[in-house]
Amino acid sequence: MIKKIMFFVVISCINSKAQNIKMNFPYFSDKSYDFVIFQGEKQITVLQGTIPENGMFTLSIPKEYAPYTGMCRWLITGTKEGGGLDMIIPGKDFSVTCKEAQPNEDNIIYEGNNQVKQLNTLYKEQQLLFARSDAMMKASQAFSKTDKNYSIYQEQYQKQLEEYKTFQNKMASKQGYAEQFLHIVNITQGVGTEILTAEDKKARNIAQYITNDLDWQALYTSGHWTSVISTWVDMYSQILKDPYLFVNDFSTISQKIKDGKKYTDFVGRVAYFLTQQGKDSYINAIAPIVVASGKVKKYEGSLSVFSKAAVGTLAPDLIITEQNNKTTVLNSSELAGNIYNKTMLIFYESGCGPCENLLQELPGNYENIKAKGVRVISISADKDEKIFSSKAKDFLWKDSFCDYQGLKGENFKNFAVAGTPTIILIDNAGNIILRTASLGELLQFINF
Numbered sequence: 001m002i003k004k005i006m007f008f009v010v011i012s013c014i015n016s017k018a019q020n021i022k023m024n025f026p027y028f029s030d031k032s033y034d035f036v037i038f039q040g041e042k043q044i045t046v047l048q049g050t051i052p053e054n055g056m057f058t059l060s061i062p063k064e065y066a067p068y069t070g071m072c073r074w075l076i077t078g079t080k081e082g083g084g085l086d087m088i089i090p091g092k093d094f095s096v097t098c099k100e101a102q103p104n105e106d107n108i109i110y111e112g113n114n115q116v117k118q119l120n121t122l123y124k125e126q127q128l129l130f131a132r133s134d135a136m137m138k139a140s141q142a143f144s145k146t147d148k149n150y151s152i153y154q155e156q157y158q159k160q161l162e163e164y165k166t167f168q169n170k171m172a173s174k175q176g177y178a179e180q181f182l183h184i185v186n187i188t189q190g191v192g193t194e195i196l197t198a199e200d201k202k203a204r205n206i207a208q209y210i211t212n213d214l215d216w217q218a219l220y221t222s223g224h225w226t227s228v229i230s231t232w233v234d235m236y237s238q239i240l241k242d243p244y245l246f247v248n249d250f251s252t253i254s255q256k257i258k259d260g261k262k263y264t265d266f267v268g269r270v271a272y273f274l275t276q277q278g279k280d281s282y283i284n285a286i287a288p289i290v291v292a293s294g295k296v297k298k299y300e301g302s303l304s305v306f307s308k309a310a311v312g313t314l315a316p317d318l319i320i321t322e323q324n325n326k327t328t329v330l331n332s333s334e335l336a337g338n339i340y341n342k343t344m345l346i347f348y349e350s351g352c353g354p355c356e357n358l359l360q361e362l363p364g365n366y367e368n369i370k371a372k373g374v375r376v377i378s379i380s381a382d383k384d385e386k387i388f389s390s391k392a393k394d395f396l397w398k399d400s401f402c403d404y405q406g407l408k409g410e411n412f413k414n415f416a417v418a419g420t421p422t423i424i425l426i427d428n429a430g431n432i433i434l435r436t437a438s439l440g441e442l443l444q445f446i447n448f
Contacts, residue, residue, distance in 0.1 A: 070221020278437025
């Protein structure tokens, strides 16, 4: 059985026909298999079959996906041993043969596959550079700066750093699929185009490569779409913490991704990760870019944060459903009434760690919030009335409601709340003036 996942690369070319991969694996006759390709975050099974007795069969990429250049996966199914091949394929036909019971790098033969050697050579060269630079760095750290050996090893360490830059420049000058794929894999492992030790410098290097140099089409079919976008978002939100740079770089990528389907997938992933981190200010900043692009046709799921209940828009009305199914509609422009000048909506769920932290911090700041003329209304995603009531009875504010449907509740959908906690601040005309997950950000806003 095939014990490990391997990959191969071939030169890209374009044709209008379905792509065929001729396979010859006689030792695996009668084994069933799946053939999978990648489109953004999706893994699409395009073919299922059984290997015939002679081991010769054809994997075909349907015309609707051809010409396809990127990662695919051939998986042995129906056995506890499993196995298979991870393969990077081009926009043309090729063949793969292995007549041994234990496939490996030496006994798998590819025809029409002249980039396998290139990819393996690049990877080995890169690993050697890492090993040498790491050895020189550790050697220099073994000596004090006054020791004569320190300068020798420091000089060699700097030499390895320069050699790595030269290696990266060589990859950039060729930009075949082998080079592109290695860059993508590097990103998932936190490796940039320079060997850097400072976390912020490493993050900036990787983030800037993704923004300025990454081939988004190659990424789309690489199988690493989601992880690279997640890494890119984390670089700005967790390490660099520079929303202005994030917006500028998001705009750059928005202009690069022309295809509407890929762009919708990209901004949907960005919205999802920002929502999970409570970075509503980042979402608000890029929302005008997304809408103005005209490339998103439907704002559904995580995309709804760009069109629903965005800062600067009129807040939806609150729909309050009591346990007796009696429904009351609270008009957003009337929430503040004559007593308050703003309304703070808190969307939370019992048991959610960040929500519990927020609800513990809020009582100590409630008098200050009320003194600023802010009405507090909390809306729970709890599905159990007893859980909701046991927590809500201790709130200092009287306006506490529950949708009883989790994040699928009507108010959660209308206000595009994809994660809790979410705080929304509304002025006395019903306009949303702040979205955040941070009580500190809200306090800073109302105390300004």
